[in-house]
Amino acid sequence: MGSILTLLGAVKVDPSRSGNITQQMVDYVANCKGRCVLLIPPSGTRRKTEYWRSGFYYIALGAKVPVLPAFLDAAKKEFGFSDPVVLTGDMKADMDKFRAVYKDKRGFYPEDESACKLKAEEESK
Numbered sequence: 281m282g283s284i285l286t287l288l289g290a291v292k293v294d295p296s297r298s299g300n301i302t303q304q305m306v307d308y309v310a311n312c313k314g315r316c317v318l319l320i321p322p323s324g325t326r327r328k329t330e331y332w333r334s335g336f337y338y339i340a341l342g343a344k345v346p347v348l349p350a351f352l353d354a355a356k357k358e359f360g361f362s363d364p365v366v367l368t369g370d371m372k373a374d375m376d377k378f379r380a381v382y383k384d385k386r387g388f389y390p391e392d393e394s395a396c397k398l399k400a401e402e403e404s405k
Contacts, residue, residue, distance in 0.1 A: 306342035
């Protein structure tokens, strides 16, 4: 399976490297030659969660690359991409941009939708 994923462009992370996968991805994206795309589901699961996982935020901020929000709106039977979001480091203001993108988007199971917020937003209050 590993060789198939590699052929598809999957990035191997080194779990022995102090467990900091986020920093490994920052380094990978920052040093990427040519085109580099990471697809990361922010909730990290298909179950309802109180917060999004924050890795996507720290990877994009650290590598100084924009985030291209993707969406699937089951209610309207649409999918697509929003405008790229360039992160500023002001987490609340940056996340407000994502909340604006997803405010009217609904998945197949709206009752399982995760809140569009990061735990660090609340911790910084």
